[in-house]
Amino acid sequence: MIKMTPAVLLIGAPLVFWAATVIVVIIPIATMDVGPSKIWRPWTPEERAGHKLYVENGCSYCHSRYIRVNDWGLGAERIAEPGDYSQEVPAILGTERTGPDLSQEGGEHTDGWHTAHFTNPRYTRPLSLMPAWAFLGRRNIERLTAYVQAQGGTMADERVARQQLWNIQAAAAHRRGGEDGSIEWLHANIPAVWRPMPNPYPATPPALGRGQKIYQDFCLGCHGPMGDGTGPAAQYLDPPPLNFTTLRRHLVEGRYIGGIFYYQIMNGVTGTAMPYFKRELASEKIWDVSNYVALRFLGYTDADTEPFGIDAAYEPVWANPYKPPVVPGKPGPEETPGKERQWE
Amino acid sequence: MRKLAAFFTRPNGSALAFMIAGAIWFVFGTSFGLISAIDLVAPDTFQNFAPATFGRIRPGHVNTVIYGFGFMTLTGCGLYYVPATLRTRLWSEPLGWISFVLLTGVVAAGPVCFASGVSQGREYTEYPWVLDIILLAAVFITIVNLVMTILKRCEKELFVSVWYFTGAFMWFFFLYAIGNVIWSPPAGALPGIVDSPILWYYGHNLVGLLLTPLAVGAAYFVIPRVVNAPIYSYALSIVGFWTLVILYTHIGGHHILQAPIPNWLKTISMIHSVGMTLPVFAVLVNVWMTARGRIGRLVADPAGRLVFAGTVWYLITCVQGPLQSLPVIQRVTHFNNWTIGHSHIAVLGFAGFIALGTLWHVLPLACGRRLWSGKLVNVQFALVLFGLTGFFVVLTIAGLIQGESWNNGFTIYRIIPEIIPYMVIRLASGLFIYAGAWLGLYILFRTLFNGEPLGASPEALVMASGATLAGPDGAGGGGERRSDP
Numbered sequence: 001m002i003k004m005t006p007a008v009l010l011i012g013a014p015l016v017f018w019a020a021t022v023i024v025v026i027i028p029i030a031t032m033d034v035g036p037s038k039i040w041r042p043w044t045p046e047e048r049a050g051h052k053l054y055v056e057n058g059c060s061y062c063h064s065r066y067i068r069v070n071d072w073g074l075g076a077e078r079i080a081e082p083g084d085y086s087q088e089v090p091a092i093l094g095t096e097r098t099g100p101d102l103s104q105e106g107g108e109h110t111d112g113w114h115t116a117h118f119t120n121p122r123y124t125r126p127l128s129l130m131p132a133w134a135f136l137g138r139r140n141i142e143r144l145t146a147y148v149q150a151q152g153g154t155m156a157d158e159r160v161a162r163q164q165l166w167n168i169q170a171a172a173a174h175r176r177g178g179e180d181g182s183i184e185w186l187h188a189n190i191p192a193v194w195r196p197m198p199n200p201y202p203a204t205p206p207a208l209g210r211g212q213k214i215y216q217d218f219c220l221g222c223h224g225p226m227g228d229g230t231g232p233a234a235q236y237l238d239p240p241p242l243n244f245t246t247l248r249r250h251l252v253e254g255r256y257i258g259g260i261f262y263y264q265i266m267n268g269v270t271g272t273a274m275p276y277f278k279r280e281l282a283s284e285k286i287w288d289v290s291n292y293v294a295l296r297f298l299g300y301t302d303a304d305t306e307p308f309g310i311d312a313a314y315e316p317v318w319a320n321p322y323k324p325p326v327v328p329g330k331p332g333p334e335e336t337p338g339k340e341r342q343w344e
Numbered sequence: 345m346r347k348l349a350a351f352f353t354r355p356n357g358s359a360l361a362f363m364i365a366g367a368i369w370f371v372f373g374t375s376f377g378l379i380s381a382i383d384l385v386a387p388d389t390f391q392n393f394a395p396a397t398f399g400r401i402r403p404g405h406v407n408t409v410i411y412g413f414g415f416m417t418l419t420g421c422g423l424y425y426v427p428a429t430l431r432t433r434l435w436s437e438p439l440g441w442i443s444f445v446l447l448t449g450v451v452a453a454g455p456v457c458f459a460s461g462v463s464q465g466r467e468y469t470e471y472p473w474v475l476d477i478i479l480l481a482a483v484f485i486t487i488v489n490l491v492m493t494i495l496k497r498c499e500k501e502l503f504v505s506v507w508y509f510t511g512a513f514m515w516f517f518f519l520y521a522i523g524n525v526i527w528s529p530p531a532g533a534l535p536g537i538v539d540s541p542i543l544w545y546y547g548h549n550l551v552g553l554l555l556t557p558l559a560v561g562a563a564y565f566v567i568p569r570v571v572n573a574p575i576y577s578y579a580l581s582i583v584g585f586w587t588l589v590i591l592y593t594h595i596g597g598h599h600i601l602q603a604p605i606p607n608w609l610k611t612i613s614m615i616h617s618v619g620m621t622l623p624v625f626a627v628l629v630n631v632w633m634t635a636r637g638r639i640g641r642l643v644a645d646p647a648g649r650l651v652f653a654g655t656v657w658y659l660i661t662c663v664q665g666p667l668q669s670l671p672v673i674q675r676v677t678h679f680n681n682w683t684i685g686h687s688h689i690a691v692l693g694f695a696g697f698i699a700l701g702t703l704w705h706v707l708p709l710a711c712g713r714r715l716w717s718g719k720l721v722n723v724q725f726a727l728v729l730f731g732l733t734g735f736f737v738v739l740t741i742a743g744l745i746q747g748e749s750w751n752n753g754f755t756i757y758r759i760i761p762e763i764i765p766y767m768v769i770r771l772a773s774g775l776f777i778y779a780g781a782w783l784g785l786y787i788l789f790r791t792l793f794n795g796e797p798l799g800a801s802p803e804a805l806v807m808a809s810g811a812t813l814a815g816p817d818g819a820g821g822g823g824e825r826r827s828d829p
């Protein structure tokens with residue numbers, strides 16, 4: 001039996017400690033430098049300043065910076081590699097996800113979205129728990145924005161370039177033609193098959209209730225409580241969030257809007273602050289919020305009108321009572337004699 | 345001048361100072377914790393007031409409860425029980441005071457730095473470089489003081505608490521220097537991914553090789569004294585001590601098990617994490633067997649009750665810990681509130697409960713006054729226990745909801761509303777812990793100023809408490825014989 005003498009304690013205990021330290025600290029230091037990965041690129045001074053703010057303001061307590069193998073369900077396009085963090089000081093990976101992973105954040109949103117979001121995250125994300133960073137000042141918010149736009153290295157650069165490319169067009173369309181100009185540009189860029197398409201699901205009160213909840217939790221900060229695009233985020237965004245009420249003048253063939261809504265909400269409008277919601281909202285939820293937006297702000301929905309297929313099994317019996325709006329100066333919708341439903 | 349000199353050389357003066365500071369930091373630390381918890385319920389509560397934003401107040405909370413409350417309270421207790429069990433006095437009271445002043449300065453300056461946006465950002469190593477150096481100086485001074493105390497001792501055998509206390513400081517000195525990469529100011533980090541294994545080597549050993557040995561050492565001191573029996577087994581003491589440092593030092597990798605670090609590091613961390621059951625059970629069996637047949641007496645004593653509960657939390661923590669080191673379980677539990685639950689039962693449940701219990705046990709001995717109110721200590725016990733149990737339950741549930749939902753493809757934003765109710769209950773539970781912290785401060789000051797004097801001089805008390813522990817064949821040994829009262 002070892003007896004604990006002062007010599008054993010004062011010399012032995014540190015020795016054992018050092019033996020383990022050689023294994024888990026010294027060997028990694030000696031062997032773990034793998035060099036930059038394929039997507040790595042050096043940071044600009046602006047991005048480095050953003051990293052400093054990220055470190056000093058404790059962003060890492062809520063955000064991780066690596067995508068794991070089991071994040072596949074979140075639609076991750078790339079699992080983190082050791083070389084992604086080459087030369088970073090300090091490469092804080094994070095141990096908690098109160099907020100989402102940021103390792104591929106670059107290009108997910110426009111700079112304007114980030115400015116609004118950093119100023120107060122509730123502006124773009126009404127339920128967010130992230131602190132408002134307005135107190136950092138505009139200059140620092142620019143730095144943080146530059147930093148998050150660089151997350152993802154060259155993969156991020158490609159996405160950021162795409163945002164910038166389309167932003168020039170979207171902003172120009174708005175400058176040229178105001179709200180109507182924006183809508184014309186938006187609709188011109190939607191695949192033709194999506195345009196003359198009604199919302200296939202009925203706008204029943206429960207469905208509208210779901211839509212309202214989604215609108216409040218996801219859309220309110222930009223499109224505003226009246227749907228006129230004057231939410232608190234609007235002041236930071238170019239082009240500004242769409243004024244839905246204007247859409248009354250732009251229904252496809254005087255009657256359709258469901259397909260456009262679905263496509264835009266699912267896919268987002270790259271180049272504008274309009275985010276994609278395909279990861280947050282399941283298909284039916286997107287149709288529900290489309291019905292809500294249409295009815296609440298346009299006073300009309302094309303829900304469950306021609307052309308339609310066989311109703312889904314769960315759908316209640318529902319007939320669309322809404323008439324397309326009559327827009328002065330535009331031909332009204334052609335009277336398409338509605339096909340009588342089999343069961344009606 | 346002479347009065348001043350007398351003050352700084354009074355026996356147990358620095359030990360008392362550490363204990364008082366610990367109780368004060370408990371109040372400050374939990375205040376910061378409450379603010380963090382409010383931020384996670386209603387982030388705009390403080391109207392964009394920079395120091396109260398989550399990212400700036402959270403490190404204040406974590407560092408203050410760990411270095412201020414846990415570390416300083418347990419150090420204060422140790423500065424009393426180490427000389428006491430060696431039947432001597434602390435080698436140098438003034439050195440004790442110097443390390444006290446330095447450490448208090450660091451713990452006080454830390455949250456001010458974080459609140460104003462000065463931080464190294466790596467979790468648990470946020471203190472800026474200058475504070476790192478001051479902290480290291482304080483630890484180094486204490487090591488010198490301890491070594492000299494051991495060399496000048498009057499008791500031949502080293503009691504097991506002395507091993508743990510001295511070991512903790514010797515390990516912590518190197519650990520802190522390496523973990524904080526102090527040779528590379530101001531960032532205090534190595535470039536690239538290799539920084540992560542080093543950070544978590546530090547992060548885990550901060551709790552494993554600092555708080556754990558301090559708390560275990562304290563439990564080894566209090567439990568035999570309260571039940572009035574020698575330690576059950578010297579062999580178990582030895583096994584527990586050496587396996588702790590052999591195994592614990594390797595397991596930092598389990599914090600970054602899903603990160604892109606080499607597989608061999610992950611494997612080592614998993615194997616040693618599971619192996620950690622060995623030192624844990626060696627200690628628990630040893631202290632519980634010491635109290636066998638007298639658990640009733642242990643929990644009837646207000647201080648003993650806290651320490652005993654601390655050992656139970658240790659069991660829960662260290663059953664949970666090895667499990668959550670396994671990749672299959674971490675698929676669900678990593679990145680979410682499950683870990684926050686683990687942190688609180690570990691740092692507050694295990695280290696904090698034992699710190700409080702030892703404080704109430706040692707304080708009367710060190711200041712020569714009877715504990716002001718055992719009943720109030722029991723109230724504190726109830727408050728903290730209730731609050732912490734609430735924490736553990738709701739944070740574990742919230743963590744499971746988050747982890748399972750994410751694995752099913754739900755985004756973080758979708759799950760925020762699901763966990764808000766749990767964040768609210770966590771905040772409410774926190775209020776109980778907070779009340780317990782204030783109550784502790786009250787008991788402490790009433791004891792210091794209004795406690796009934798114990799009669800004997802502090803020095804006589806030192807000798808007396810050392811004597812109780814020294815078994816027939818030396819401190820900590822002789823498990824076979826139990827002297828019934």
Ligand code: HEM
Nearest residue numbers: 095551598599617620662665666668669678683687690691
């Ligand atoms: C048998 C011993 C233990 C094992 C195997 C263990 C294992 C673990 C693991 C695997 C994690 C990481 C969880 C994750 O991020 O998914 C963790 C976190 C943590 N543990 Fe333990 N644990 C043990 C004991 C302790 C003790 C005794 C303490 C405190 C005195 C403690 C304090 C902590 C803290 C504070 C964290 C949170 C670290 C962070 O900020 O992410 N643990 N533990």
Ligand code: HEM
Nearest residue numbers: 374377378380381406409683684687691692696774777778
């Ligand atoms: C008033 C009571 C308390 C409240 C309201 C509270 C609240 C919190 C909050 C909100 C966090 C951040 C969690 C997150 O990042 O999601 C936290 C972290 C932490 N708290 Fe507390 N806390 C309290 C008391 C304590 C005490 C007394 C201790 C230790 C003695 C403690 C130790 C810790 C530790 C170690 C962490 C870091 C956890 C990690 O990173 O895994 N807390 N606490």
